[in-house]
Amino acid sequence: MFVLFCPHCGEKREEEEFGYGGEAFIPRPATPEALDDEAWGDYLFMRKNPKGWHWEMWSHNTGCRKFFVVKRNTATNAIAGSWTLAEGRKAYDAEGGST
Amino acid sequence: MSEPTMRSPLHSFGLSEQAKPIDGSCGVWANELRHLGYISLRGNGADPAFATAASTAIGVSLPLRPCTFASSNGKTILWLSPDEWMIVCPRAQLSALLGSLRQALTDVRSQVVDNSGGYTQVIIEGRNALDVLQHVSVYDFASMEPGRVVGTTFGKSSVYAFRQGNGYRLVLRRSFADYIWRYLVRAAIPYGLGIADLAGSPLPEEGVPI
Ligand SMILES: [Zn+2]
Numbered sequence A: 001m002f003v004l005f006c007p008h009c010g011e012k013r014e015e016e017e018f019g020y021g022g023e024a025f026i027p028r029p030a031t032p033e034a035l036d037d038e039a040w041g042d043y044l045f046m047r048k049n050p051k052g053w054h055w056e057m058w059s060h061n062t063g064c065r066k067f068f069v070v071k072r073n074t075a076t077n078a079i080a081g082s083w084t085l086a087e088g089r090k091a092y093d094a095e096g097g098s099t
Numbered sequence B: 001m002s003e004p005t006m007r008s009p010l011h012s013f014g015l016s017e018q019a020k021p022i023d024g025s026c027g028v029w030a031n032e033l034r035h036l037g038y039i040s041l042r043g044n045g046a047d048p049a050f051a052t053a054a055s056t057a058i059g060v061s062l063p064l065r066p067c068t069f070a071s072s073n074g075k076t077i078l079w080l081s082p083d084e085w086m087i088v089c090p091r092a093q094l095s096a097l098l099g100s101l102r103q104a105l106t107d108v109r110s111q112v113v114d115n116s117g118g119y120t121q122v123i124i125e126g127r128n129a130l131d132v133l134q135h136v137s138v139y140d141f142a143s144m145e146p147g148r149v150v151g152t153t154f155g156k157s158s159v160y161a162f163r164q165g166n167g168y169r170l171v172l173r174r175s176f177a178d179y180i181w182r183y184l185v186r187a188a189i190p191y192g193l194g195i196a197d198l199a200g201s202p203l204p205e206e207g208v209p210i
Helices: A038-046 A086-096 B048-058 B091-104 B129-136 B172-188
Strands: A005-006 A011-014 A017-024 A053-059 A067-073 A079-083 B027-033 B037-043 B069-072 B075-081 B084-089 B112-114 B119-125 B148-156 B156-166 B168-175 B192-194
Touching: A005 A079, A011 A079, A038 A086, A067 A086, A086 B027, B027 B129, B037 B048, B037 B091, B048 B091, B075 B148, B084 B091, B084 B112, B084 B192, B091 B112, B119 B129, B129 B168, B129 B172, B156 B172, B168 B172
Parallel strands: B027 B192
Antiparallel strands: A005 A011, A017 A053, A053 A067, A067 A079, B027 B119, B037 B084, B037 B112, B069 B075, B075 B084, B119 B168, B148 B156, B156 B168
16 A cells, blocks of 8 residues: 555545556557557557556546556555656656656 | 436435434434535636636635635535536525526536536534544545545545534435445444434425426
8 A cells, every 4th residue: 555646636645545547658559550460469458567667647536536647666666756647748758758 | 207306315214304403422423415406517727717707607716726615605616626626505506506607608618517416415523523534534534624625435435525614524426325324324333323403404305306
């Protein structure tokens, strides 16, 4: 169990209030019909799944019901921060879009 | 086809018949505030045209700070998210308020929906009301300041909770009302639960046409 800061509610809340939304900032292919099965399968199913820092989405299910971005260490559950999707995108890009 | 009538989701508990005067015998006092009006309002709170038009139509300033609510003339506006509010009002004011909101927001990107059939409210007070809430939710109600509203867990369900007067108000979905009421009753066993008339004014009768 850990505590997450919801950037919309402006408060730290218990993990139980949230739902996990998976890896953040997966770009949707611009021309899905042009992709072969392997590339489409990559987009749908393949994730970075790192041991360490991970940019991920959470949704505040019982509260504002909005998605936001968290940078969490999957090995230690340390949390570097949480942002709205727009602000998180800037922070993610500033890091070079890596995990 | 018979005409639809109003029926509280907690009607089977017969709460109004059990109401007794508050005394020292119970640590927790509770009841349902049945048949209130609930309006879901959506729009961009950062857009002054939306906030001003909505505030004027309701007669209460739209709370723009996260997790706060505003109350006046029997109407309460709960902040639910940066673009969503819930307006709670007496049933008798519902249709007039819906009309004035829709008219005021005609040219503003927004949504006004009557959700009155989907929610009910429970009021809980008494010296152990806080203890009960601490049992049933992960939110730290002991640190809740007046004027705050939070959406949080209640057992395996969720509620919007805020402090008003001497107690707490819980806004809950109709479909979870039975579960939440039973959970509340069970959590209050160590302290004694009394059913009291906490509304302060008469509520609409059960079984009248909508
Ligand atoms: Zn939130």
